[in-house]
Amino acid sequence: MENQPVITKMSARQQSEICQSCHKGSNQFFWHGGVHETRGLSCVSCHSVHAFKSEKAQLKEKTGAAPEEIVVAIETLLTKERPLAGKRALVTSGPTREAIDPVRYISNHSSGKQGHAIAAALARLGAEVTLVSGPVGVADPAGVRVVKIDSADEMLAACLKAGAVDVAVCAAAVADWKAAKPASAKIKKKPGAAPPALELAPNPDILATLSRPGPKRPVLVVGFAAETENLVANAIDKRTRKGCDWIIANDVSTAAGTFGGERNTVHLISAEGVEDWPTMAKDDVALRLAGRIALQLARPRRVVAAE
Numbered sequence: 103m104e105n106q107p108v109i110t111k112m113s114a115r116q117q118s119e120i121c122q123s124c125h126k127g128s129n130q131f132f133w134h135g136g137v138h139e140t141r142g143l144s145c146v147s148c149h150s151v152h153a154f155k156s157e158k159a160q161l162k163e164k165t166g167a168a169p170e171e172i173v174v175a176i177e178t179l180l181t182k183e184r185p186l187a188g189k190r191a192l193v194t195s196g197p198t199r200e201a202i203d204p205v206r207y208i209s210n211h212s213s214g215k216q217g218h219a220i221a222a223a224l225a226r227l228g229a230e231v232t233l234v235s236g237p238v239g240v241a242d243p244a245g246v247r248v249v250k251i252d253s254a255d256e257m258l259a260a261c262l263k264a265g266a267v268d269v270a271v272c273a274a275a276v277a278d279w280k281a282a283k284p285a286s287a288k289i290k291k292k293p294g295a296a297p298p299a300l301e302l303a304p305n306p307d308i309l310a311t312l313s314r315p316g317p318k319r320p321v322l323v324v325g326f327a328a329e330t331e332n333l334v335a336n337a338i339d340k341r342t343r344k345g346c347d348w349i350i351a352n353d354v355s356t357a358a359g360t361f362g363g364e365r366n367t368v369h370l371i372s373a374e375g376v377e378d379w380p381t382m383a384k385d386d387v388a389l390r391l392a393g394r395i396a397l398q399l400a401r402p403r404r405v406v407a408a409e
């Protein structure tokens with residue numbers, strides 16, 4: 103059963119929707135049943151694995167089943183309504199690295215798990231997703247265009263280059279500061295000398311830039327707030343300062359284990375108020391958020407008449 107080709111009965115439209123990586127339709131895919139992260143179907147053209155995280159549990163139950171049963175299960179799952187079809191999304195994820203010299207940098211503990219899960223969830227609901235990611239160890243989500251960057255300056259440039267989107271979700275942990283004058287050669291440790299002073303300069307604020315009013319502003323801009331104290335109060339203040347529509351507040355104190363962990367406890371803060379979500383797997387936070395985004399984008403937009 104492992105890596106066996108299976109023939110699907112999908113229509114050409116469904117096939118090309120599934121194979122968002124190469125945009126080629128095919129009625130032959132390879133079934134991977136054993137490795138939990140790659141369980142699903144891989145396209146014969148681009149070899150991308152097409153499996154959707156929340157379907158894992160259902161697919162797991164089918165790993166012992168006959169190929170026809172697996173195909174029917176996957177077809178059923180893939181033909182579900184895709185409420186974000188036709189919408190474009192931008193997601194930032196992971197940390198940034200700010201060079202001090204060619205061998206040292208300033209960064210943080212973000213693993214990219216939460217941001218990547220959000221990109222995957224938006225794609226699963228049918229959005230065309232660009233994921234701008236700092237250096238992470240997690241795999242690129244299937245069906246998502248991934249742009250890899252190191253620094254905050256590069257992340258901003260990649261976000262602006264992504265063009266007009268309906269929704270932007272800034273889940274990246276962008277370094278607030280960078281070295282004012284990164285050295286072009288390794289800074290040498292001199293015996294007996296004092297440690298070198300590190301002068302810092304502010305990084306551009308990507309979330310605030312994307313939130314600026316104007317014709318190119320996404321319909322919905324979602325930021326995150328990573329706080330170690332006064333979580334909700336600080337996040338409410340951050341939403342106003344940055345000008346985004348929603349802020350997802352999460353506790354990043356060591357005890358909470360949010361950085362690099364599998365679960366997250368978040369609060370969705372909007373102009374309407376604060377919603378406390380229960381502790382969930384990061385994949386489930388991502389799916390719930392993607393669902394809320396789909397609902398919000400489906401709402402009729404308020405047209406403000408010109409004076």
Ligand code: PMT
Pocket residue numbers: 194196211212213214215216217254272273274275276277278305306307308309310324325326327328329340352354360361362363384
């Ligand atoms: O990656 P994981 O290990 O899964 O962890 C997930 C996470 C904790 C990184 C994620 O859930 C999270 O909280 N991301 C935002 C981290 C952060 O930088 O928070 P902040 O409160 O410092 O920044 C507020 C917002 O402004 C964020 O949306 C951030 O992307 C954005 N920002 C910050 C600074 C800057 N120069 N530019 C920005 O766009």
